[in-house]
Amino acid sequence: MHSPSEQILQTPYYAAYSYGPHTVGIVLEDDTTDGDPYRKIKDTLDERDEHGNINQFVVADAETRRHWLRRLGLIAAKQMLKEDLRRQGDRLRGPIDQAAIADFPKDYELYLHKTQRAYDPRKDVYLFGSRNVTVFRSPAEFAEHLIWLMSGSPLKSNGKPDCDCVYCDPSRTQAEISYALGVRHKDPHAPTTARGKGEKAQAAGRGRGRRKRSPSPASIPAKDYTKLNL
Numbered sequence: 001m002h003s004p005s006e007q008i009l010q011t012p013y014y015a016a017y018s019y020g021p022h023t024v025g026i027v028l029e030d031d032t033t034d035g036d037p038y039r040k041i042k043d044t045l046d047e048r049d050e051h052g053n054i055n056q057f058v059v060a061d062a063e064t065r066r067h068w069l070r071r072l073g074l075i076a077a078k079q080m081l082k083e084d085l086r087r088q089g090d091r092l093r094g095p096i097d098q099a100a101i102a103d104f105p106k107d108y109e110l111y112l113h114k115t116q117r118a119y120d121p122r123k124d125v126y127l128f129g130s131r132n133v134t135v136f137r138s139p140a141e142f143a144e145h146l147i148w149l150m151s152g153s154p155l156k157s158n159g160k161p162d163c164d165c166v167y168c169d170p171s172r173t174q175a176e177i178s179y180a181l182g183v184r185h186k187d188p189h190a191p192t193t194a195r196g197k198g199e200k201a202q203a204a205g206r207g208r209g210r211r212k213r214s215p216s217p218a219s220i221p222a223k224d225y226t227k228l229n230l
């Protein structure tokens, strides 16, 4: 991003800049976070078992971070920025090809979890720091939570996040969420579906108004990733 930037939006929660007609950068405000400084810290000790298998967290490298920040920026720009611009009577000059958020929310950290063979470990990427969600395992998993933060972190009457991510609201599967966000092209209900028409249309509705769905039943437990804290 070398071309001169122009600020195109400032909300209480984030600022957006354009770098040419098809590229945008998003900068989160410091308060646009539910991060907890104690939750973002992982023990980075290199542990080996008797078979030489590794179990270690390391802070993610720059390339992995950049990949996540770009994926998240593109989703946020298409799902959030476009609507916010339209609301103030403005619009982007062309389709958004490239975007990035400048950094993760304050007190979040991206890690690689190395496991199995020490000389050629399996590497899984995890985003830690949220006080509401133990861990996010992909940009698509975190996208709705980021959109929730960028919307001012509204709460439900029970004090829980009014967030559409798969952990805050397990009423949709990640496949359904990813499809609605436009990051998964296969409709999870396409071939055969026993579900109601309305729900299907909702899952397919890109750029739909946010959080119009009815609250989810609280009885469905979120997935348990506490084992990651080994």
Ligand SMILES: [Zn+2]
Pocket (backbone or CB within 6 Å): 133, 144, 145, 148, 161, 163, 164, 165, 166, 167, 168, 169
């Ligand atoms: Zn969430």
